[in-house]
Amino acid sequence: MKKLLAALAVAMILTGDAWAADVRATPEDAQELVKTAVAYLKKHGKDRAFKEFQNRNGPFIYKDLYLFVYDLEGTCVAHGADPSRVGKNYLNVADEDGTLYTKEYVELAKTKGAGWTRFRFRNPATGKVEPKKAYTERVGDVLVGSGAYTTD
Structure with a gap:
């Protein structure tokens, strides 16, 4: 048993980059997750959808992706990675670079209905603040979103 655990530890060290790439979703994955969530929301309504979006074992958690939902005033109404955010307003909260990411979501939703934003956010899978591209x-x-952590 000790030999097996040692072999697994060595394999994890040697293949760390490959493993990390395997658990990271792409921006295209994030967009597809949002589109699937939007269809689910339209079919099942807010109560059922928001509950399912926050289910850590449900279909709306994929690799390192999760959903977030805000009303058009910037208040979080569902969050798949951090339910403690629900009920709090993030309209004027900035990332480390000063980007008002929730304000950008809201403005985009109001003016174009859908689209992409970039900012930096703590990745719950790594615990590190990383660049993120969100759809x-x-x-x-409300607006429904998900974002992929990127290297740029």
Whole structure:
């Protein structure tokens, strides 16, 4: 048993980069997750959808992706990685570079309905602040989004 654990530890060290690449989702994955979530929200309504979006073992968690939902005033109404954010307003909260990411989501939702934003955010999988590219889409009075952590 000790030999097996040692071999697994060595394999993890040697293949760390490959493993990291395997658990990281792409921006295209994030967009597809949002589109799937939007369809689910339209079909099942807010209560059921928001509960499912926050289910850590549910279909809306993929690799390092999760969903977030904000109302058009910047208040979080669902968050797949950090449910403690729900009920709090993030409209004027900035990332480390000063980007008001929630404000950008809201403006994008109000003006174009859907699109991409870039900012820096703590990755719950690594615990590190990393660049992130997020896709958001407006559904009535909320926006649904997901973002992929990137290297750029």
